Structures are given as C-alpha cells and as structure tokens.
Amino acid sequence: MYQFTVIVPVYNEEDNLQRVKDEFLAYFKIAIKKTKVLFVNDGSTDKSLTSIKSICIDNDAFSYISFDKNRGLSAAIKAGFDYVETPLLGYIDSDLQTTPKDFNLLLEHIEKYDLVTGVRANRKDSFVKNMSSKIANGIRRAFTHDGMDDTGCPLKVIKTEFAQRIPMFKGLHRFLPAMILLQNGNVLQVPVQHFPRIAGTAKFGLWNRLLGPLMDCFAYLWMKRKYINYNVAEKG
Template identity: 65%
Template sequence: MHQLTVIVPLYNEEENLLRVEQKLGEYAEKSSVPTQILLVNDGSTDESLKMVREICERSEHFSYISFTKNAGLSAAIKAGIDHVSTSLTGYIDSDLQTDPEDFEVLLKEINNYQLVNGYRNQRKDSFKKNLSSTVANNVRNFFTKDGMYDTGCPLKIMHTDYAKRIPFFKGLHRFLPAMIMLQGGKVIQIPIRHYPRIAGTAKFGLRNRLIKPLIDCFGYLWMKRNYIHYEVGEKHLK
C-alpha cells in the first residue's frame, strides 16, 4: 500500500502556520493512504521556525527540517524530497490557496501515472498574477512540450523514486512534469480548487514569474540534451 509524505516549503509564513497545522492535520487523519507532513523552513526570519517546532511537538503527523539561511523554493522542495522515505511524495504551498483534501483527487490517478499535477482552472488571484502565470506557462510549454498549462500549481503527487532522480537546479520546481517525462514517466493534470491568499504575502513578483522562468528554460534545454537515462535489464550483484 502506498504511503504519502506531503512537503510544505515555507518562508516567513507565521500568519499561515496555524491554518497549515489544522488543515493538513485534519487531512492526515482521514487520508485514504497513511500520510505524514514534512515542513521545510527555508531560512525564515520571522517566528515561523518557533511555530514549526511547536507544531511538530503537538502533532505526530508533522516533522520538519530547517535551513540555516534562505535558499529558495527549489532548494526547499529538493531537501524535502531528499528526506522522504515513503513511496509517494506530495507538495503543497503553505499559503493554502489549494486544499489538502484535493490530494484525494490526485491519488485516484497515481497508480497509472508517475506524477499527477493539479491545475487551477478557476484561479482566485489578481489579474496581473494570472496573466503573468499564463504567459510563463505558455513559454515553458514552448520549450518543454510537456502539455502542462499550470505546471506551477502548488498541489502535486509524485512517485518518490522518480522524484529522487530529478537533478535539481534553482528554478527547476517549474519543470517537475517535464523532468518526470525525461525519465520515461507519465504525467497527467487534474482540475482542483483554488482560493485567495488570506494571510501572509506572496514571495514571487513579476520578475520571478516571467524573466527568471524564461532564463531557466535554457537551463532545462541544456539538461534535456545531456540527461542520462537508463534501464537495467538484468543484474547480479554481490
């Protein structure tokens, strides 16, 4: 039977962490597969780390790792994946603009795909944020041909063995479906619910959504050309 670890990267999210504890704790109690929550503190400078420690002391469902300084979202996801020991790895943002209960929608497809990606078909963000994300997704699609029109959606489930083989660089969190496909894995996107941010502040601006992703596309193309993928047909090891 599958087991799931949900990675929750966070940076200066003290205003959201009690909601994270409540919502993800409730989901872990009733999930269709045994589920644990891994909080990844990306060098927060507010009270986030203190609150994370308290949450993990209160609840058996939560554990955490904490960076000594801010390293970025890709590093936080990579560190989470490195510490996962369950067969499935999930990802959700700490702003909870997506609903943990929608992991159940993704789990229905996980036996047939190596990555199930949510997509926010009715986004509750500002016009500028929606427009910049649409443009960025179209640019990434042009380079990756992965067919994803919301690859940055912060609700995903992956088979952990595929996730651990992804060679991360800064910005690669935008290319997770494409990197699964490079390994010969199958991906699918499923509509999920989306909500406005009700606490904290967004960590990405126009530059993060447009200029940096365009630059990262060239890094992805280099990796695609040089990516090593093999399948062992037989072995005898001692």
C-alpha cells in the same frame, strides 16, 4: 506505516501555519493514503520555525527540517525530496491557496502515473498575476512540450523514486512534469480548487514569475541534451 509525505516549504509564513496544521489534521481523517507532513523551513526570519516546532511536538505526523539561511523554493523542494522515506510524496504551499483535501483527487490516479499535478480552476489571483502565469506557462510548454497547463500549481503527487532522481537547480520546480517525462515516466493534470491568499505576502513578482522562468527554459534545454537515462536489462 505512512505511505504519503506532503512537503510544505515555509518562508516567513508564521500567520498561516496554524491554518496549515488545522487543515492537515482535518485531511488526515479523510486521506486515502496514510499521510504525514514534512515542513522545510527555508531560513525564515519571523517566528515560523518556532511555530513549526510547536506543531511537530504536538503530533508525530508532523516533522521538519530547517535551513541555515534562505535558499529558495527549489532548494526547499529538493531537500524535501531527499528526506522523504515514503513511496509517495506531495507538495503544497504554506499559503494554502490550494487545499490538502484535493490530494485525494490526485492520489486516485497515482498508481497509473508517476506524477499527478493540479490545475488551478477559477484562480483567485490578480489579473497581472494570472496573465503573467499564462504567458510563462505558454513559453515553458513551447520549450518542454510537456503538455501541462499549470506547472506552477502548488499541489502535486509524485512517486518518490522518480522525484529523488531529479537533478534540481534553482527554478526547476516549474519543470517537475518535464523532468518526470525525461525519465520516461508519465504525467497527468487534474483540476483542483484555488483560494485567495488570506495571510502573509506572496514571494513571487513579475520578474521571477515571467522573466526568470524564460531563462530557466534554456537551462532545461541544456539539461535535456545532457540528461543520462538508462534501463538495466539484467544483473547478477
């Protein structure tokens, strides 16, 4: 029955999870695709897993998988890709600095595109965070030529068949549009709302927002040179 699964990576976000539940219950009522949620608990050490289990017991539109220990955001997203069974998947951060309601803006375009990503308009982050993000995006664009202004935006919709072919490594969540282009897919960016973080703490600092992605660019270039792509002309 479901057409669209939203992956929600969680690492020590117990103070935000009730809001996540409430926001999605509101979104389910207006969603243009029948939607479910898959929590990926990335080895949280607080009470996040307990909260996730409670949410999933109350409503069968919510499900979860949980890691044995913290593996990082790229691993959580990859696991979500692997466990999704619907033809479309999405991704949103559990800090809710973006809203599930804006998935409808992206879903309007997914028939013509293979990935539709948000671009955070009027970002509500600190000056240092905004500037480091802009610099990192500029460096990444120079390496990938993907034309994307804000690959760090935690609001995306992807056709599942494309997402499940991405050979993920640590840090590759910043290169999802580029990885779709490597598959000869097409991508689009759409402005979405952005909000201040209300609860919990940010998991990324200057190092993993700026210097880390620079090193990942070289890994991407290596992968691009080695990437295997083919089309089957016929079979029998």
